Amino acid sequence: MRKNSVKNTRINEAVKEELSSIIRNSVKDPRIAMMTSVTEAIVAPDLKTCKVMISVLGDEKAKSDTMTGLRSSAKFIRHELAVRLNLRNTPELTFRLDESIEYGVNMSKRIDEVMEEDRKKHEVSDEQN
CATH class of the missing domain: 1.20.5 (Single alpha-helices involved in coiled-coils or other helix-helix interfaces)
Known part of the structure; x- marks a missing residue:
C-alpha cells in the first residue's frame, strides 16, 4: 500500500474520527481538557504505528496535562480503537501536540x-x- 493511497487516506480519516469519539466520550481521565480535538491521524502504510496530532484549547498547563493524560490512556484508547475498527493490525498510538x-x-x-x-x-x- 502506497503512503498516500486512497485506502491509506480512508484509514487515516476513519482512525481520526474514531479517536475523536473515544477521547471525547470514553476516556474519563480528568487531566484531559474538554476542548481537546484530533486534528490529524497519520497511520503508517503497514498499520503498525499512528501519529495522532492533538489540538488543545487552553494554557500551557492544560496542554501538558492533556498530553500526559492521553499518553497514560494510550493502551485503553488503542483497545477501544481495535473494538471499533476492523483493521488487520491496530496501530501503536503516538500523541503529538499540534499548535x-x-x-x-x-x-x-x-x-x-x-x-x-x-x-x-x-x-x-x-x-x-
Missing part, C-alpha cells in the same frame, strides 16, 4: 492589528491633505 491552529489564530490577529494601524495612518494622512 498550528493556535499559530494561525495568532497570525490572523497580528494581520488584523497591522491592517487596523495602516487604516488609521491613511485616515490621518487624508485629513491632513
